[in-house]
Amino acid sequence: MNLPNNNLNSIPIRIEDVAEYSIGNLRALLAEIAAHLEKLARDGATASIDLHSLPFASGEYEQLRLLLGQGEVAASIEAIGPSEINETRYPGVWWVTHYNVEGDIVADSIEITLIPEILKSQPEDISTGLELLRAQLNGEVQS
Amino acid sequence: MNPQELLHWLRGTGLQLAAAVFVLGMTYRMLHLALLGRKKNLAAARGAEWGPGLRTVWRRSFVMPELSARGKFTVIAGYTFHLGFFVTLFFLSQHIDMLRAVFGFGWTALPRSAIDIAAILSLAALIALLVHRYIDPVKRMLSGFEDYLSWLLTFLPLLTGFMLLRGIGFDYTMLLILHLLSVELLMVAAPFTKLAHMFSTFSARWYNGAVAGFKGVKA
Amino acid sequence: MNEHETLGARLAQQGISRRAFLKFCAAMTTMMALPPGAATAIAETLLKAKRPSVIWLSFQECTGCTESLTRSHSPTLESLIFDMISLDYHHTLQAASGFGAEKSREDAMKDFFGNYLLLVDGSIPLNEGGVYSTIAGRTNLDLLQEAAKGAAAIVAVGSCASFGGLPMANPNPTGAVAVSDIVKDKPIINISGCPPIPAVITGVLAHYLTFGELPALDELGRPQAFYGETIHDRCYRRPFYDQGKFAKTFDDEGARNGWCLYELGCKGPTTHNACATTKWNGGAGFPIEAGHGCLGCSEPNFWDAGSFYTPLAAPTANIAAVAGAAALIGAGAAVALSAADRAKKKKKQQAHEKLSVKDLGN
Structure with a gap:
């Protein structure tokens, strides 16, 4: 049911000059990120900020992207829809965005951690994979 | 009755009732005062009544030096409260919305910061006046239940209004309910308590000025 | 069929990886407004949870609530229906009709007595013995009372089921009442709104599935996670309210600058809902973002609470x-x-x- 034009991202949207538009919601968010990052550096405590629950004026979300920027790591996951995991310009601050198969954002958060949980291989998946690998090995030995 | 229904009642029927009592009571009291009739003064008039009367209404709005020397605190705190009350009542944008809805016209609001200052000064002055009323032996002796009631009825709208603007204590719906309740209580009580001075003070001043003017004396 | 299998078993059958499931849980965590760290714990519980049977009854309503739900972006309705719950009766969505449809409702009520979740949208008319709305020849009142008996909990979807809504608006010709006016002995959760936010409907279902109970409710029976704050509290235009900057008309300089819509009758300050953060249409926006004030549709009696364009500060009657x-x-x-x-x-x-x-x- 994915018509070419029902995706919001396909509508060309002109972003207004962001600097002009901020009404002060971002400063508080950046201060919160800094506080969490300090705790991560000091005692390894991780934190996560749900962007879904925060009020943004139009343009502020885009401004946040500009402010945090793109760091060294950019990863993507393909599991019931794509996910984008980017380390920002500030190491330890990750931007994690999950999409569903229709391309809508279903979860959007800033994670302050060494590596986001979702990137790690899961024990259950490892055992399932191991079984498959064994089966494949056995199959190869037999043939 | 849930909070939404109560709020709706206070914005509608409740306000109508309060306005009816206030206007009816005030009109009756003021007109009755005017129609009481004065004994015809048989002496020859040495001056006019209306001019000096109106002049006194205006002039008594300013502090008389001999009074300020006697009760500096009461005068300063009293003026601060009245001015602050006047500014918040007539220059807060939400109040102008209300007046515009009722009378069909409005005017420019003062910036929020000015209203905040006026409200805080007014509240502080009211509290100081209450404390002084209690500490000062003469004032205390002169004060009765109605004085404290009038104080409370005046204080509550200011306090709840300030809490509403700043979102202090409760959620907006509850604060708006409290504010409207306190205002409507004030409106209902005003004609029947000393708070009626909000109108009668002007007729009293006029009367003083007129009596003096008739005798050719400056009030 | 009187036992549903666990969600974990179903996911394994479908070959959905644990990582994919974690992602799904992250989506639900954000939807339910739970702390972001809760996703892992939710995943653990959900895997073991049994899919509950759900019966959905539609009474005096406009189908807007169902429309809203079928536009729910996360999780998609398909996954909601097939993976999280067993939607055994919904007369608009199901393929079956007539006696077959009514039978599936009766079967579910019998097989899962005491355990099924009853969803209701629309108000219930009481005048003239309830004849204003009937299904298969039976009144809404009759159907509700029967279905409520075996329900573990009732979810009132939309303002009509929650508070009476539009059918109850003055002069209320059909004698419409809310679910909570009729059912007194079952836990009822009100998901108000006209329509309610789709993610809130699914979020509450997800919460029930995860924790096996209804979430914490406010004094009007609404889930606090979504109705705990007002539109005004979370509005991105709030700074303008605090500065006293208001749009005076819908097309003046203030409106173009995105100033506060209070003077244009916005009911955001007295309206509890999650529109300002959860938003609509897959996060595209919410009414205030489109330049129109909040109507207050998730509050009781919103239809009779004065004009949508009268500021909250102004009276609603002729003073x-x-x-x-x-x-x-x-x-x-x-x-x-x-x-x-x-x-x-x-x-x-x-x-x-x-x-x-x-x-x-x-």
Whole structure:
């Protein structure tokens, strides 16, 4: 049911000059990120900020992207829809965005951690994979 | 009755009732005062009544030096409260919305910061006046239940209004309910308590000025 | 079929990886407004949870709530229906009709007695014995009372089921009432809104599935996670309210600058809902973002609470007319009593009697 034009991202949207538009919601968010990052550096405590629950004026979300920027790591996951995991310009601050198969954002958060949980291989998946690998090995030995 | 229904009642029927009592009571009291009739003064008039009367209404709005020397605190705190009350009542944008809805016209609001200052000064002055009323032996002796009631009825709208603007204590719906309740209580009580001075003070001043003017004396 | 399998088993069958499931849980965590760290714990519980049977009854309603739910972006309705719950009866969505449809409802009520979740949208008419709305020849009242008996909990979807909504608006010709006016002995959760936010409907279902109970409710029976704050509290235009910057019309400079819509009748300050953060249409926006004030649709009696365009500060009734009448009556009373006083005065004077203030109509 994915018509070419029902995706919001396909509508060309002109972003207004962001600097002009901020009404002060971002400063508080950046201060919160800094506080969490300090705790991560000091005692390894991780934190996560749900962007879904925060009020943004139009343009502020885009401004946040500009402010945090793109760091060294950019990863993507393909599991019931794509996910984008980017380390920002500030190491330890990750931007994690999950999409569903229709391309809508279903979860959007800033994670302050060494590596986001979702990137790690899961024990259950490892055992399932191991079984498959064994089966494949056995199959190869037999043939 | 849930909070939404109560709020709706206070914005509608409740306000109508309060306005009816206030206007009816005030009109009756003021007109009755005017129609009481004065004994015809048989002496020859040495001056006019209306001019000096109106002049006194205006002039008594300013502090008389001999009074300020006697009760500096009461005068300063009293003026601060009245001015602050006047500014918040007539220059807060939400109040102008209300007046515009009722009378069909409005005017420019003062910036929020000015209203905040006026409200805080007014509240502080009211509290100081209450404390002084209690500490000062003469004032205390002169004060009765109605004085404290009038104080409370005046204080509550200011306090709840300030809490509403700043979102202090409760959620907006509850604060708006409290504010409207306190205002409507004030409106209902005003004609029947000393708070009626909000109108009668002007007729009293006029009367003083007129009596003096008739005798050719400056009030 | 009186036991549903666990969600974990179903996911394994479908070959959905644990990582994919974690992602799904992250989506639900953000939807339910739970702390972001809760996703892992939710995943653990959900895997073991049994899919509950759900019966959905539609009464006096416009199907807007179902429309809203079928536009739910996360999780998709398909996954909601097939993976999280067993939607055994929904007369708009199901393929079956007639006796077959009614039978599936009866079967579910019998097989899962005491355990199924009952979802209701629409209000229930009581006038004339409830004839204003019937399904398969039975009144809404009858159907609700029957289905409520075996329900573990009832979810009132939308303002009509929660508070009576539009059918109950003055003069309420059908005698419409809310679910909670009829059912008194079951836990009821109100998901109000006209329509409610789709993610809130699915979020509550997800919460029930995860924790096996209804979430914490406010005094009107709404889940606090979504209705705990007002639109105003979370509005991105809030800074303008605090600065006293208001749009005066819908097309003035203030409106173009995105100033606060309070003076244009926005009910955001008195309306509890999650629109300002959860938003609509897959996060595209919410009414205030489109330049229109909040109507207050998730609050009781919103339809009768005065004009949508009257500022909250202004009265909802005609004050000037009442005050004018009161002034006339007051003046009349003053004139009449003064005349009486004068007559009294004259009489006393003629009789050479004393007259005190107490004798006058004060």
